[in-house]
Amino acid sequence: MNSPDRAALDHAQAALDYAKAAPDTRNMMTPPVFASAREERLHRKQRLAAAFRLFSKFGFDEGVAGHITARDPEFPDTFWVNPFGVHFSQVCVSNLIRCDHHGEVVEGRHPVNRAAFAIHSNVHQARPDAHAAAHSHSTWGRTWSTLGRLLDPITQDVCAFYNDHALYDDFGGVVVDLEEGARVARSLGRCKAVILQNHGLLTVGQTVDEAAWWYITMERSCQVQLSAEAASARTGAAPRLIRAESARQAFELIGTPNAGWFQFQPLFARIVKEQPDLLD
Numbered sequence: 001m002n003s004p005d006r007a008a009l010d011h012a013q014a015a016l017d018y019a020k021a022a023p024d025t026r027n028m029m030t031p032p033v034f035a036s037a038r039e040e041r042l043h044r045k046q047r048l049a050a051a052f053r054l055f056s057k058f059g060f061d062e063g064v065a066g067h068i069t070a071r072d073p074e075f076p077d078t079f080w081v082n083p084f085g086v087h088f089s090q091v092c093v094s095n096l097i098r099c100d101h102h103g104e105v106v107e108g109r110h111p112v113n114r115a116a117f118a119i120h121s122n123v124h125q126a127r128p129d130a131h132a133a134a135h136s137h138s139t140w141g142r143t144w145s146t147l148g149r150l151l152d153p154i155t156q157d158v159c160a161f162y163n164d165h166a167l168y169d170d171f172g173g174v175v176v177d178l179e180e181g182a183r184v185a186r187s188l189g190r191c192k193a194v195i196l197q198n199h200g201l202l203t204v205g206q207t208v209d210e211a212a213w214w215y216i217t218m219e220r221s222c223q224v225q226l227s228a229e230a231a232s233a234r235t236g237a238a239p240r241l242i243r244a245e246s247a248r249q250a251f252e253l254i255g256t257p258n259a260g261w262f263q264f265q266p267l268f269a270r271i272v273k274e275q276p277d278l279l280d
Helices: 003-021 037-057 114-126 139-145 157-161 178-188 208-235 244-254 257-274
Strands: 067-071 078-081 097-100 105-107 132-136 165-168 193-196 200-205
Touching: 037 067, 037 078, 037 132, 037 208, 037 257, 067 114, 067 208, 078 114, 114 132, 114 178, 114 200, 132 208, 139 193, 139 200, 139 208, 157 208, 157 244, 165 178, 178 193, 178 200, 193 208, 200 208, 200 257, 208 257
Parallel strands: 165 193
Antiparallel strands: 067 078, 067 132, 078 097, 097 105, 132 200, 193 200
């Protein structure tokens, strides 16, 4: 056998060996399935801690305001949340607390933010499919919320929210009672996000990953639309809307739960590499 044939055969064998050894990537675009509630709990808490670190990194914090929750897989009437008064940049797996729908901390050493309890307990009860919810007082979301408007389909990214976000236009002060939280949950309905007028953004998801990603990309979409409308005021050229059929097509690709989950995976890998103590 001449050398070119040998080289081709060696290449083919190497490719076959790689195919046998390489992980099966067919299921890498869907959330993992766990053998036990204990394993799933740890996974959700790790994702939750990572989401807080990312929110801090992106500047989504404002004092003690803001919270992300994850439903407990074994005790679904309780949820994990950040400890009140601990900065997002210092949240880790070990200091997360578990709270019930009565506002009682059932696991952990810190108190719970009353607003987190009032809003998230209602959202989790109204939406059994929403295993996670995210809310913070980020700059662009707060700014956009003052206009009392839904986002327009002006970019591909914002089409993730096309006909899938709502407006809560009845700001009643700081959310500290269950009835206000119930009204927020009713406004959210079956959507993945709600704009809380004069307050900010709230997103939900079947996974922590999904809820966190929707928040991140919605915040950026608020920034883009505000920037586009500011440019429009200067130039007189209004932002052009994406056609309805094109917006729907984009939504079906980038607005699904799996798409939201998958978009978060590179961010999770990045923050764990940069701040591995979040897993403590």
